[in-house]
Amino acid sequence: MSYTNFTLDVDADGIALVTWNMPDRSMNVFTEEVMRELNAIVDHVAGDAAIKGAVITSGKDTFSGGADITLLQKMLGAFAADKAKDLGKATKALFDNAGVMTGLFRKVETSGKPWVSAINGTCMGGAFELSLACHGRVAADSDKVKMALPEVKIGIFPGAGGTQRVPRLTDPQQALQMLTTGQTLTPQKAKAMGLIHEIAEPSKLVEAAKAMIKNGLKPVAPWDEKGFKLPGGPVYSAAGANLWPPAIAILRRETYGNYPAAAAILKCVYEGLLV
Numbered sequence: 001m002s003y004t005n006f007t008l009d010v011d012a013d014g015i016a017l018v019t020w021n022m023p024d025r026s027m028n029v030f031t032e033e034v035m036r037e038l039n040a041i042v043d044h045v046a047g048d049a050a051i052k053g054a055v056i057t058s059g060k061d062t063f064s065g066g067a068d069i070t071l072l073q074k075m076l077g078a079f080a081a082d083k084a085k086d087l088g089k090a091t092k093a094l095f096d097n098a099g100v101m102t103g104l105f106r107k108v109e110t111s112g113k114p115w116v117s118a119i120n121g122t123c124m125g126g127a128f129e130l131s132l133a134c135h136g137r138v139a140a141d142s143d144k145v146k147m148a149l150p151e152v153k154i155g156i157f158p159g160a161g162g163t164q165r166v167p168r169l170t171d172p173q174q175a176l177q178m179l180t181t182g183q184t185l186t187p188q189k190a191k192a193m194g195l196i197h198e199i200a201e202p203s204k205l206v207e208a209a210k211a212m213i214k215n216g217l218k219p220v221a222p223w224d225e226k227g228f229k230l231p232g233g234p235v236y237s238a239a240g241a242n243l244w245p246p247a248i249a250i251l252r253r254e255t256y257g258n259y260p261a262a263a264a265i266l267k268c269v270y271e272g273l274l275v
Helices: 032-047 069-082 087-098 100-109 126-133 162-169 172-181 187-193 202-214 238-255 260-272
Strands: 006-010 015-020 053-058 115-119 136-140 198-200
Touching: 006 032, 015 032, 015 202, 032 053, 032 100, 053 202, 069 087, 087 100, 100 126, 115 126, 115 202, 126 162, 136 187, 136 202, 162 172, 162 260, 172 238, 172 260, 187 198, 198 202, 238 260
Parallel strands: 015 053, 053 115, 115 136, 136 198
Antiparallel strands: 006 015
Protein backbone atom coordinates (compact mmCIF):
# COMPACT_ATOMS: atom_id res chain seq x y z
CA MET A 1 0.00 0.00 0.00
CA SER A 2 1.26 3.50 -0.82
CA TYR A 3 0.77 6.54 1.37
CA THR A 4 0.73 10.26 0.61
CA ASN A 5 2.38 11.47 3.81
CA PHE A 6 4.53 8.49 4.81
CA THR A 7 6.90 5.95 3.35
CA LEU A 8 7.28 2.49 4.87
CA ASP A 9 10.44 0.47 4.29
CA VAL A 10 11.17 -2.87 5.95
CA ASP A 11 14.84 -3.82 6.31
CA ALA A 12 16.47 -7.26 6.33
CA ASP A 13 16.02 -7.47 10.12
CA GLY A 14 12.26 -7.03 9.79
CA ILE A 15 12.24 -3.49 11.19
CA ALA A 16 9.90 -1.03 9.48
CA LEU A 17 11.11 2.52 8.99
CA VAL A 18 8.11 4.84 8.85
CA THR A 19 9.17 8.22 7.46
CA TRP A 20 6.73 11.10 7.81
CA ASN A 21 7.18 13.60 5.01
CA MET A 22 4.15 15.63 3.95
CA PRO A 23 4.61 16.66 0.32
CA ASP A 24 2.76 19.98 0.44
CA ARG A 25 3.99 21.41 3.74
CA SER A 26 7.26 22.73 5.12
CA MET A 27 6.52 21.02 8.44
CA ASN A 28 4.71 17.77 9.25
CA VAL A 29 1.42 18.29 11.07
CA PHE A 30 -1.44 16.01 12.08
CA THR A 31 -4.36 16.23 9.70
CA GLU A 32 -7.30 13.87 9.24
CA GLU A 33 -5.49 12.26 6.29
CA VAL A 34 -2.28 11.83 8.29
CA MET A 35 -4.16 10.11 11.11
CA ARG A 36 -5.99 7.80 8.68
CA GLU A 37 -2.70 6.81 7.07
CA LEU A 38 -0.92 6.31 10.38
CA ASN A 39 -3.81 4.16 11.58
CA ALA A 40 -3.43 1.97 8.48
CA ILE A 41 0.34 1.73 9.04
CA VAL A 42 -0.15 0.61 12.65
CA ASP A 43 -2.52 -2.10 11.41
CA HIS A 44 0.00 -3.16 8.76
CA VAL A 45 2.89 -3.36 11.22
CA ALA A 46 0.81 -5.20 13.81
CA GLY A 47 -0.62 -7.65 11.28
CA ASP A 48 2.54 -8.62 9.40
CA ALA A 49 4.40 -11.44 11.17
CA ALA A 50 7.57 -10.57 9.23
CA ILE A 51 7.75 -7.11 10.83
CA LYS A 52 9.42 -7.14 14.26
CA GLY A 53 8.85 -3.49 15.13
CA ALA A 54 8.76 0.03 13.71
CA VAL A 55 10.77 3.23 13.88
CA ILE A 56 8.97 6.47 13.09
CA THR A 57 10.95 9.53 12.06
CA SER A 58 10.64 12.59 9.85
CA GLY A 59 11.89 13.16 6.33
CA LYS A 60 12.16 16.88 7.08
CA ASP A 61 14.57 18.90 9.25
CA THR A 62 11.89 19.07 11.92
CA PHE A 63 9.95 16.10 13.29
CA SER A 64 6.53 17.77 13.56
CA GLY A 65 4.80 20.85 14.87
CA GLY A 66 1.89 18.76 16.20
CA ALA A 67 -1.75 19.02 15.21
CA ASP A 68 -3.10 21.36 12.57
CA ILE A 69 -5.06 23.84 14.69
CA THR A 70 -7.69 24.17 11.94
CA LEU A 71 -8.75 20.62 12.92
CA LEU A 72 -9.95 22.02 16.25
CA GLN A 73 -11.65 24.94 14.56
CA LYS A 74 -13.46 22.53 12.23
CA MET A 75 -14.66 20.34 15.12
CA LEU A 76 -15.86 23.29 17.18
CA GLY A 77 -17.50 24.85 14.13
CA ALA A 78 -19.44 21.65 13.44
CA PHE A 79 -20.50 21.47 17.09
CA ALA A 80 -21.72 25.07 17.05
CA ALA A 81 -23.73 24.42 13.88
CA ASP A 82 -25.26 21.14 15.05
CA LYS A 83 -26.00 21.73 18.73
CA ALA A 84 -29.19 23.69 18.08
CA LYS A 85 -30.61 20.73 16.11
CA ASP A 86 -29.59 17.96 18.52
CA LEU A 87 -27.35 18.84 21.47
CA GLY A 88 -26.82 15.22 22.54
CA LYS A 89 -25.79 14.08 19.06
CA ALA A 90 -23.55 17.13 18.54
CA THR A 91 -21.87 16.59 21.92
CA LYS A 92 -21.21 12.92 21.17
CA ALA A 93 -19.74 13.80 17.76
CA LEU A 94 -17.44 16.40 19.35
CA PHE A 95 -16.35 13.91 22.03
CA ASP A 96 -15.68 11.17 19.47
CA ASN A 97 -13.75 13.46 17.11
CA ALA A 98 -11.69 14.93 19.95
CA GLY A 99 -10.68 11.41 20.98
CA VAL A 100 -9.45 10.17 17.59
CA MET A 101 -5.81 11.10 18.20
CA THR A 102 -5.87 9.70 21.74
CA GLY A 103 -7.25 6.41 20.42
CA LEU A 104 -4.69 6.24 17.64
CA PHE A 105 -1.77 6.74 20.01
CA ARG A 106 -3.13 4.16 22.43
CA LYS A 107 -3.39 1.80 19.45
CA VAL A 108 0.34 2.29 18.78
CA GLU A 109 1.06 1.67 22.46
CA THR A 110 -0.96 -1.56 22.63
CA SER A 111 -0.26 -2.87 19.10
CA GLY A 112 1.91 -5.75 20.35
CA LYS A 113 4.94 -4.61 18.32
CA PRO A 114 7.64 -2.26 19.64
CA TRP A 115 7.60 1.28 18.24
CA VAL A 116 10.49 3.74 18.57
CA SER A 117 10.29 7.46 17.85
CA ALA A 118 13.48 8.83 16.25
CA ILE A 119 13.23 12.56 16.94
CA ASN A 120 15.38 14.49 14.48
CA GLY A 121 14.19 18.06 15.05
CA THR A 122 11.44 20.14 16.64
CA CYS A 123 8.84 17.80 18.12
CA MET A 124 5.86 19.63 19.56
CA GLY A 125 2.39 18.96 20.88
CA GLY A 126 0.68 15.95 19.34
CA ALA A 127 3.95 14.80 17.79
CA PHE A 128 5.57 14.57 21.21
CA GLU A 129 2.46 12.84 22.51
CA LEU A 130 2.87 10.28 19.70
CA SER A 131 6.51 9.85 20.74
CA LEU A 132 5.46 9.32 24.36
CA ALA A 133 3.09 6.57 23.19
CA CYS A 134 5.99 4.78 21.49
CA HIS A 135 7.86 2.21 23.55
CA GLY A 136 11.24 3.81 22.89
CA ARG A 137 12.38 7.38 22.19
CA VAL A 138 15.71 8.47 20.73
CA ALA A 139 16.54 12.11 20.05
CA ALA A 140 19.33 13.48 17.87
CA ASP A 141 22.12 15.29 19.71
CA SER A 142 21.47 18.64 18.07
CA ASP A 143 20.51 22.19 19.00
CA LYS A 144 17.69 21.83 16.46
CA VAL A 145 15.94 19.23 18.61
CA LYS A 146 13.36 20.80 20.90
CA MET A 147 10.51 18.92 22.58
CA ALA A 148 7.47 20.42 24.27
CA LEU A 149 3.77 20.23 24.96
CA PRO A 150 3.15 23.97 24.37
CA GLU A 151 -0.64 23.84 24.02
CA VAL A 152 -1.23 25.89 27.17
CA LYS A 153 0.36 28.88 25.41
CA ILE A 154 -2.58 29.08 23.00
CA GLY A 155 -5.24 28.38 25.59
CA ILE A 156 -5.72 24.64 25.06
CA PHE A 157 -4.18 21.59 26.70
CA PRO A 158 -2.40 18.39 25.59
CA GLY A 159 -5.44 16.31 24.70
CA ALA A 160 -3.82 13.17 23.28
CA GLY A 161 -2.39 11.59 26.41
CA GLY A 162 0.35 14.05 27.34
CA THR A 163 -1.26 14.90 30.68
CA GLN A 164 -1.19 11.19 31.60
CA ARG A 165 2.05 9.86 30.13
CA VAL A 166 4.37 12.67 31.27
CA PRO A 167 3.57 12.33 35.02
CA ARG A 168 3.94 8.55 34.70
CA LEU A 169 7.44 8.92 33.28
CA THR A 170 8.82 11.71 35.45
CA ASP A 171 8.10 13.08 38.91
CA PRO A 172 4.86 15.06 39.20
CA GLN A 173 6.53 18.35 40.12
CA GLN A 174 8.60 18.41 36.92
CA ALA A 175 5.59 17.14 34.96
CA LEU A 176 3.37 19.98 36.20
CA GLN A 177 6.08 22.55 35.50
CA MET A 178 6.43 21.32 31.94
CA LEU A 179 2.72 20.96 31.23
CA THR A 180 1.40 24.17 32.80
CA THR A 181 4.09 26.41 31.26
CA GLY A 182 4.65 24.74 27.89
CA GLN A 183 8.34 24.42 28.79
CA THR A 184 10.66 23.51 25.90
CA LEU A 185 13.09 20.67 26.55
CA THR A 186 16.50 19.92 25.08
CA PRO A 187 17.39 16.27 24.49
CA GLN A 188 19.57 16.36 27.62
CA LYS A 189 16.76 17.77 29.78
CA ALA A 190 14.22 15.33 28.36
CA LYS A 191 16.53 12.40 29.06
CA ALA A 192 17.22 13.59 32.61
CA MET A 193 13.45 13.72 33.18
CA GLY A 194 13.02 10.20 31.82
CA LEU A 195 10.93 11.33 28.85
CA ILE A 196 13.35 9.93 26.26
CA HIS A 197 15.66 6.93 26.49
CA GLU A 198 18.69 7.82 24.38
CA ILE A 199 20.51 10.66 22.64
CA ALA A 200 22.30 9.76 19.41
CA GLU A 201 24.55 11.37 16.83
CA PRO A 202 22.23 12.82 14.16
CA SER A 203 23.73 10.60 11.46
CA LYS A 204 23.15 7.50 13.60
CA LEU A 205 19.68 8.38 14.89
CA VAL A 206 17.70 5.76 12.95
CA GLU A 207 20.42 3.18 13.56
CA ALA A 208 20.16 3.80 17.33
CA ALA A 209 16.37 3.57 17.19
CA LYS A 210 16.50 0.26 15.29
CA ALA A 211 19.06 -1.04 17.81
CA MET A 212 16.52 -0.59 20.61
CA ILE A 213 14.18 -3.00 18.80
CA LYS A 214 16.99 -5.46 17.97
CA ASN A 215 18.01 -5.46 21.63
CA GLY A 216 14.59 -6.69 22.72
CA LEU A 217 12.56 -3.56 23.45
CA LYS A 218 9.33 -4.66 25.12
CA PRO A 219 6.17 -3.57 23.30
CA VAL A 220 4.52 -2.66 26.58
CA ALA A 221 4.28 0.76 28.23
CA PRO A 222 5.50 0.96 31.84
CA TRP A 223 1.97 1.72 33.09
CA ASP A 224 0.64 -1.42 31.41
CA GLU A 225 3.03 -3.58 33.42
CA LYS A 226 1.65 -5.27 36.53
CA GLY A 227 2.91 -3.57 39.68
CA PHE A 228 3.66 -0.19 38.02
CA LYS A 229 4.25 2.58 40.55
CA LEU A 230 4.06 6.31 39.91
CA PRO A 231 7.53 7.97 39.92
CA GLY A 232 6.46 10.48 42.58
CA GLY A 233 4.36 8.10 44.61
CA PRO A 234 0.55 8.04 44.96
CA VAL A 235 -1.46 11.26 45.04
CA TYR A 236 -2.70 10.34 48.52
CA SER A 237 0.68 10.09 50.21
CA ALA A 238 3.03 12.29 52.22
CA ALA A 239 4.76 13.36 48.99
CA GLY A 240 1.39 14.09 47.39
CA ALA A 241 0.31 16.18 50.36
CA ASN A 242 3.46 18.27 49.91
CA LEU A 243 2.83 18.75 46.19
CA TRP A 244 -0.82 19.22 45.33
CA PRO A 245 -2.03 21.96 47.74
CA PRO A 246 0.98 24.19 46.95
CA ALA A 247 0.60 23.45 43.21
CA ILE A 248 -2.96 24.78 43.27
CA ALA A 249 -1.86 27.86 45.21
CA ILE A 250 1.10 28.54 42.90
CA LEU A 251 -1.09 28.23 39.81
CA ARG A 252 -3.54 30.71 41.32
CA ARG A 253 -0.71 33.09 42.21
CA GLU A 254 0.80 32.92 38.72
CA THR A 255 -2.38 33.07 36.63
CA TYR A 256 -5.00 34.84 38.81
CA GLY A 257 -7.45 32.33 37.34
CA ASN A 258 -7.04 33.85 33.87
CA TYR A 259 -5.63 30.72 32.20
CA PRO A 260 -8.33 28.03 32.30
CA ALA A 261 -6.16 25.69 30.19
CA ALA A 262 -3.53 25.58 32.93
CA ALA A 263 -6.21 24.74 35.53
CA ALA A 264 -7.58 22.04 33.20
CA ILE A 265 -4.10 20.52 32.93
CA LEU A 266 -3.75 20.46 36.72
CA LYS A 267 -7.14 18.74 37.04
CA CYS A 268 -6.30 16.19 34.33
CA VAL A 269 -3.00 15.24 35.95
CA TYR A 270 -4.47 15.07 39.46
CA GLU A 271 -7.56 13.09 38.54
CA GLY A 272 -5.72 10.91 36.04
CA LEU A 273 -3.13 9.83 38.59
CA LEU A 274 -5.90 8.66 40.92
CA VAL A 275 -6.93 5.89 38.52
